[in-house]
Amino acid sequence: MSVHTELAHPSNLTEKQNSFTVPAPVDIYENKDEILMIADFPGVATEDLNIRLDGAELHILGSPSATYEDAPPLTFSRTFRVPNTVDPSSVTAELSHGVLRVHLTKAEAAKPRRITVHSSTE
């Protein structure tokens, strides 16, 4: 199974006017239960982070709040196409030390399943 990733056109994502949009560096991991995305959002507080699942697209935007008072405002952003094996209602995220972790839990039906073979008796 592959995770398709792409960078959407930044102008579609920028929320703060006249801000610089910087792509956030991202790591993507996967195990049998979930896809885990880890991204750098330095200086961004929980309330300034905007995570949106729009159909199959996951948009993440964040602006550092008061960090760079006189510098042009920054927006970190990234967009990913999420495979349809992910259960949209189960997406969770946590932010710590400027690092965001997004857990995309796979739908039950998409998880690998061991099939027991029964011996047939004649």
Next chain:
Amino acid sequence: MLTRWNDFGLINFHYSRSSFDALRQEIDRLFSGFERESGNDPSFDPDRGALGNRTWPRIHVRDTGKELKVHAEVPGLSEKDLDITVEQTSLTLRGERATEAPEGYSVHRTERRALKFARSFTLPSRIDTKRATATLKNGVLELVLPKVAEAQPRQIQIKAS
């Protein structure tokens, strides 16, 4: 289709171009690294890694008159991972970030590299090292370096003769 990610951006033209062209393009890219600093580079290619060949951490230095304010973006680092040395006219930041590849997961993409860094700056004015402070919040380190009294701006009164 999952393509292997690498840091050198060579993957796409391995087969279609001679290695000389690839080398040339790579050199052009290195020299354009400065523009990339602005962060608004439309030619940004996520497959090169968002860190690219950029200096890490990204640092902002401001002069507020009485003090110098330094901000360094150090996501994922905690107090113990950072070592800050300040002298009257210089500042050195050292640190290390380990990869946090979780156990039992397969890897699809790694742009957040493990790294060890050291950056030194010559400060534009002398500072009072005893009053220098550092705080870390949301992955951003803020240093406040107060200038020594002689280095602070002073208003000069004009006397009528």
